[in-house]
Amino acid sequence: MDLVAELRRVVPHDRVLDDPDVIEGYLQDHAEWAPYAQAVAVVRPRDTAEVQAVVRLAAEHRVPIVPRGAGTGLSGGANAVEGCIMLSFEAMDQVLEINHAERFAVVQPGVVNDDLRGVCAVENLWYPPDPASAPWSTIGGNIATNAGGLCCVKYGVTRDYVLALEVVTGRGDVVRLGRRTAKGVAGYDLCGLMVGSEGTLGVITEATVRLRPKRDAERTVAGYFDSIVAAGEAVSAVSASGVIPSALELVDKHCLEAVDAWKNMGLSTEANVVLLGRCDTPGRAGDEEARTVLRCFEQAGASWAAVSSDEQEAEALFDARRLAYPALERLGPVLTEDVCVPKALVPEMLARIEKTAAQHDTLIANIAHAGDGNLHPLLITPIGDEDAKRRAQAAFEDIIADAIELGGTVTGEHGVGLLKRGGLQREVSPEVLDMHRAVKQALDPLGILNPGKILA
Amino acid sequence: MDLVAELRRVVPHDRVLDDPDVIEGYLQDHAEWAPYAQAVAVVRPRDTAEVQAVVRLAAEHRVPIVPRGAGTGLSGGANAVEGCIMLSFEAMDQVLEINHAERFAVVQPGVVNDDLRGVCAVENLWYPPDPASAPWSTIGGNIATNAGGLCCVKYGVTRDYVLALEVVTGRGDVVRLGRRTAKGVAGYDLCGLMVGSEGTLGVITEATVRLRPKRDAERTVAGYFDSIVAAGEAVSAVSASGVIPSALELVDKHCLEAVDAWKNMGLSTEANVVLLGRCDTPGRAGDEEARTVLRCFEQAGASWAAVSSDEQEAEALFDARRLAYPALERLGPVLTEDVCVPKALVPEMLARIEKTAAQHDTLIANIAHAGDGNLHPLLITPIGDEDAKRRAQAAFEDIIADAIELGGTVTGEHGVGLLKRGGLQREVSPEVLDMHRAVKQALDPLGILNPGKILA
Incomplete structure (x- = not known):
């Protein structure tokens, strides 16, 4: 044929x-x-x-x-x-409807995340999910992977914003799952099941996503720390304070050094770890929250910490986070890990990663959504160095094993795809894997939808 | 045997x-x-x-x-x-763990909702889902039905708080679904699929539920309106203002009359419809929100409206809501409907219900989670009046048909059970029903788990 x-x-x-x-x-x-x-x-x-x-x-x-x-x-x-x-889905990239009264958007799957956010902003609305890939990644891909981002710590993940989906099933049927109403419990949550199923249970052709009112400006709280342990204590203190920040990011010394080597910002001479918090609660309560976060940073031993509500200044503080990945990519191909552990165990997990890096002679830098316990160890190998690649692979496996041992998950927001299939098998029981296979078989009986992903 | x-x-x-x-x-x-x-x-x-x-x-x-x-x-x-x-599950009623650092609770399924909320309150934590049945209903039942409540308009439904479940499957396996971390995308969301599946896909034996920090005191905004249309305009105005209230409830004249007949509160002489809003954003921002809601009520033509931050006074204002159901039950058995429509169509839906009531000569009172578009028409029939029961049954079917016609759902938070199986069939396509059957067959191949519920 x-x-x-x-x-x-x-x-x-x-x-x-x-x-x-x-x-x-x-x-x-x-x-x-x-x-x-x-x-x-x-x-x-x-x-x-x-x-x-x-x-x-x-x-x-x-x-x-x-x-x-x-x-x-x-x-x-x-x-x-x-x-x-x-x-x-690049040719299906239209925002089809913005509904103010019910506060949702109907989009084709190929709409770029930032484009949707831009359209919403003009309408005084806000689509919260903000993966770092937002300038390029599409809503369809975000939904297929249940993408996370910086704002998850306060606003949740992509699944929390998917109200309804139009999906083509493995049988070739077009179905509508979910609803346009704020609530609904008619039948199984097949819409939620599609979210994060990585194209293995259905092909998304339209999505109805929940929006929020445009939010107030955020305050940024930056803190420099000498040690991972001190930064970890600051994160725990924020959690214990009851403040839910709208972002709480950690950047480690390898990232700071790479950014300095590229942009000469002098960060790595001042700090071994940078924490970046954000607070978006409106008015004085939000100012108070930012002061609380600042106090948490200081009491945990920050060598420097400050609040900024100036947008440009705040963006500059976030540059260390933003530039880390491209700065590291200058050193060689970057393999991005994505484990998530209980928040309180972030320092322990970072310590284990440091040990793993030494053990396998591999450069591992760390960005973390610290407020969620979601770490992105970035494994860098010089181009063409096959031995370094083998060592990094071994380090990758050790990180997965440690995350599971600490009660965590092998993937916080990137998905299983191909790289975490082994990790998934280690994380869940054989009976749970059987349930996955049964659901896959039920909804894609011919096995034509993205076969071999999630499940080998 | x-x-x-x-x-x-x-x-x-x-x-x-x-x-x-x-x-x-x-x-x-x-x-x-x-x-x-x-x-x-x-x-x-x-x-x-x-x-x-x-x-x-x-x-x-x-x-x-x-x-x-x-x-x-x-x-x-x-x-x-x-x-x-x-x-x-009455003998499995223990709160097994309260984890402050990760902010979750591990509970047995028989824990009563209010008991969990009480334990959390002592620990300065908060379990938001607040179905009206909270003093009696259990977390296991809340999860099985994905229960809603008053706070959904701002804080979401039970599913939003379920991190992990231990479940006995139809094959008799004990499995752990979900996770203890803040985020995680390892495999299909089988935990979310269990929520709201009404015991047809697995038997819940333990639940890990997300908690929030204890919140600040709420302000209550009450408004009396002459007409459903005016109250509907007030609800729309609140939505358009960008304020997300922590509750927004509507009580209609039939409820007010029943409460008056019982408690002689004189409500029905002052109002045809009462709206009750709540705002829990901390500090002045929350005060400002309450003022905005008040303004929305007034501009929509409230005959009386006021803000109260006094807890006792606020509780008294909410009495009309709380007492409506028992007051109506004094008149005869109450059949509770649970449709949910787009918020903007609440006045239209209420108008249709009024017409349906007249058409079938049935007393239909209305409580509504107006901020969610979730209506609870309460159909009252005198005890033993079989003809009245037949008429009410016909009214029940008309209400379902109207909700679907308005783009709504046949059940916002109560579940399908037995009463809404026909409604579910009308709401979703045959292909979606087939997907339900395939998932049921995949996870309960012997068909022993609560057979005949949701799906006939």
Whole structure:
């Protein structure tokens, strides 16, 4: 069978790309080291009917389908599997409705996160989920991976904002899951089940996402610490104070050094660890919260700490966080870890990571959503150094083992994809894995939806 | 087979009740008109192992299991099915852990909602979900039905607070779903899928629920209105103002009259509709919010409106809400409806309910979580009047049809149980019902878990 010809029979000719050079650009996401295979074609549908036509064709011929947003994923979830059709949503990028009265937006899956946030801002509304990939990643991808971000500590994750989904199932049916009302318990939460299922249970063709009123300006609290332990104590103190910050980020000395080597900001001479908190409660209560966070930082032994409500100054303070990743990438390919542990165990987990780094002679820098206990150890290997890569791989496995041992999870917000399949098997019991397989079999009986992701 | 003897073989003798008079008290929840059948036995397990033993025995003999909390449900979800074992969790009522650092509680399913809230309050913590049944209903039942309440408008529903569950599956396995960390995306959200599945996918034996820091005192804003339309405009104005109140309740004239007839509070002579708002944002910002809500009430034409931050005074204002249900019950059995519509369509829905009441000559009073668009039409029929009951049944069906026509759902927070199975079929497509059946078949292949609920 000529699959490309078949595809062009069921959707307009120009939707189907089969130039190998063009296809090459769609085969993998940003996960270093995750394997990917060859796709037969890339299809860029314009509407739900076209998606359905492609899924039905794939079902008929038992061809795998891999849905793909912007490819910013970090677990290989959107990587091509052999002989698949890549379904790319770049041409379905419209915000279809902004509903003020019910406070939700209806969007196509290819809308870029920041674009939606921009549209909302103009309307005095706010879509909270803010993964670091927000300038590029799409809402469809965010939903497929249940993306997190900085604001989760106060505002939750993507799942908390998904009211309804239109999905094409593995049987090729178009279904509407969830609802447009604020509450609803009619039947199983199949909408929530789709969120974070990484394209293995259904292909998202439309999403209705909850919005919030535009929020007030945030205050930023920065603190410099000599040790991870002191910074950890500051995080615990904030939690104990009852203040829920709108962000609470940690940047370690390896990140600070990399940023300094690139931008010469002099951070690493002043601090070994930087904590960055934000408070967005309106009015004086918010000012009071920021002062409480400041006090927590100081009492935990910060060598310097300050509150800023000046937006530019605050952004400068956040530069250390923002620039860490690109600064580290200058040193070599970065493998991003994503473990999440009980918040109180962040210092313990960071200490273990330091030990792991020494043990495997691997540079591991750390950014962490400290307020959530979600750590991103960044493993850097010099380009082309195969031995370093093997050592880093061993370190990666040790980090996963430590996170599980501390009662944590192998993935806080990036997803299982390909890189964490082994980790998932270690984290949950065989019976829970069986439940996963049963649900997969129930909703994708032909096994055509992103096969091999999450479950091997 | 002597099932009672078999049960007493696998769990201690005293756990198994088979006195018909005792069993009778366990056969139905608070859903007026929902059918119930005869149970073979009631089992009151003391721990997970005992639950597992009972489920395994039931699996072996293909005997239905009906899990039951306090029986305060309003859809028949906990009603006995013929020949079943009722699993009552009244003896598994312990709060096992309060974790301050991670801010969660681990509880057995039989803990009463208000008891958990009480334990939390002592620890300066707060478990938000507050169904009206909180003084009696259990956390297990709240989770099984994804219970709502007054605070949902700002703080969400029970599902938003369930971090992890221990569940006995239909295969008799004990599994742990979810996590103890703030975030996590390892695998499908099977924990969230269990929430609201009404005991049809698994039996909850332990729950880890998210807590919040104890909140500040609330301010109460009360408004009297001459018409439903004016009250609806006030609700819309609050939404448009960007204030998210911590409660926004509506009580209609039939409720006010019933309360007056009972308590002689003189409410119905002053108002046709009462709106009750609450604001719990701390400090001046919260005071400002309360003033904004007050302004919204006044501009929508309230005949009287006031803010109170005095707790006793506020409680007195909320009496109209609290006393409505018992006041109506004095008039006859109350069938509680639970539709949820887009917030902006609350006045339209209330107008349709009024028409339905006239058409079917049925007394229908209304309490509504107006801020969520969640209405509780209360259909009252005189005891023993079979014709009135038939008319009320027809009105019930019309209300469901209207809610669906307005883009709403047949159940906002009470669940499908038995009473809304037809409504669910009208609300979702045949393909979505098929997905429900496939998931049920995948997780309860023997069909022993609360069979016939949600799905016929």
